Amino acid sequence: MKTNSVAIKGKDSCCGCGNCAISCPKNAVRMDLDGEGFEYPTVDEDLCVNCGKCIKVCPFELAKDEPCSNVISCYSGFYNTDKEHLSTSSGGVATAISKSFIKSGGIVYGVAYADDYKSIIVKRVDDVKDLPQLKGSKYAQAYKGDTYLAVKLDLAEGKKVLYIGLPCDVVALKKFIKEDHNLYTAELICSGITSPSMHRQFVEQIEKTTGKKITYFTYRNKDKGWHWPSIQAFSGGTLSYNKLLSASLAGYAFKTFMRYSCYNCQCKVYNKADLTLGDFWGLSKRDLRYNSNGVSAIIVHSEKGVSLMSSLDDFILHGATFEEIKNGNPRLYSCLAKPINREKFGNVFAERGLIAACDECRMWKDKIKDLVKELISIINL
Structure with missing residues (x-):
């Protein structure tokens, strides 16, 4: 392994920006999807000359930078x-x-x-x-x-x-x-x-359930209020999906299944x-x-x-x-803590998709919380 390249970096130290790939003078780095749907760099060891350019442009290589917290x-x-x-x-x-x-x-x-x-x-x-x-x-x-x-x-x-x-x-x-x-x-x-693949599967599931192509989609409709954002999908001028973000499969995936570097x-x-x-x-x-x-x-x-x-x-x-x-x-100023079921969710998602991952990782208390949120949002209307 080349020790002066992004090949040495783990998933918790890569945000998937692609700087390494577009900056490599030998085209030795490419961005590939992993099983969870996130992009990570792959280094061609035969092409890599160990110049270190990919490391220098990595946003996670901040050790020599001065913190900047200026507020005007x-x-x-x-x-x-x-x-x-x-x-x-x-x-x-x-x-x-x-x-x-x-x-x-x-x-x-x-x-x-x-x-x-x-x-x-x-x-x-x-x-x-x-x-x-x-x-x-x-x-x-x-x-x-x-x-x-x-x-x-x-x-x-x-x-x-x-x-x-x-x-x-x-x-x-x-x-x-x-x-x-x-x-x-x-x-x-x-x-x-969260993963782009999660988003794709969520949208495709709505289309599969309704039998209609989505022509408009939002994660944060405010019909129920700013503090109670809803996911809404339309097919033509018809509302085909409407559910609280926090009580949806996508909402659960977002809080459970983030990129490792986000933690x-x-x-x-x-x-x-x-x-x-x-x-x-x-x-x-x-x-x-x-x-x-x-x-x-x-x-x-x-x-x-x-x-x-x-x-x-x-x-x-x-x-x-x-x-x-x-x-x-x-x-x-702080990151969310990695959920204890993050690895399990990612593994099931990679093997069998979003619905299976949510079914196996969501506990009854999560489902009860989601139901309560739905009821509160209705009462608050």
């Missing part, structure tokens, strides 16, 4: 138009920033569903009318392909680029691009990501983004900044971040403190 300012906020507000996961700040950025001549990269809703991909958007594709939380890992190479090409042509992604995505991009005055980044407060994330204390965005959890309903349709939390880390927040249309901003945001978002 913090905000809460939400769209002041219900149509925009309800179509987003929280307050809609990522959409507001993206719209302003594109109107100023920039390009936005964010996560979208493929046309059939079975895959999740990173998409390049340069027209405001295409921004709705980037709305909403996706929960499963997005396929990046040559995204970072595309960003590099846009920057080389003098274009402004805003990249919105998870903390590991942002660190990986900045490891690959280095510094560029036209690159702007926003990281999302992240609990972790060992090293990108939380090494913030490299211009902005951190997420839900303003923990905000009291009596707080004047509260909105039942969702509130965004915004942490500004740089002057670029300041400029991104300077001209948002139809968006209400209120001041906030870092401590307020931190208190409601423990995932800002």
